């Protein structure tokens with residue numbers, strides 16, 4: 040190997056190591072962005088933009104039913120849920136009505152555990 044190639048190899052390995060350390064969670068969130076296509080018909084991720092469902096911008100760690108300008112069901116508005124990983128998992132893992140009877144979100148799609156983890160990782164990134 041001549042010296043020029045050696046330098047290129049060194050620089051590349053430094054880049055790979057640095058990026059995998061800095062963005063350790065990113066691949067999972069990117070995978071989750073793909074899964075989110077299933078939600079896009081009803082949810083935007085833009086602040087203040089509601090479709091059939093409320094925007095999911097800033098949903099993580101927020102009290103359920105509190106996006107401004109969206110008219111929630113009484114059931115969700117009064118649920119007292121703060122959206123953490125465990126509640127999001129329960130909301131999305133099976134029928135959303137199991138967690139909040141009377142909610143207007145009908146979600147019965149069976150996602151794999153891997154899809155759920157990725158989706159939740161993505162939802163966590165939707166902050167300011």
Ligand code: HEC
Pocket residue numbers: 075077078079080081082091092093095098102103104105106110111112114115116122130131141142143144145146158
């Ligand atoms: C058919 C439309 C529809 C689809 C598809 C849908 N949702 Fe919803 N979602 C809603 C509606 C409507 C509400 C508000 C429910 C209420 O007021 O009871 C909601 C509420 C929510 C909430 C609570 C928001 C808050 O501000 O408390 C979360 C979180 C959520 N959806 C996540 C998702 C995710 C993630 C997906 C995709 C896996 C998804 N939803 C798919 C219609 C949908």
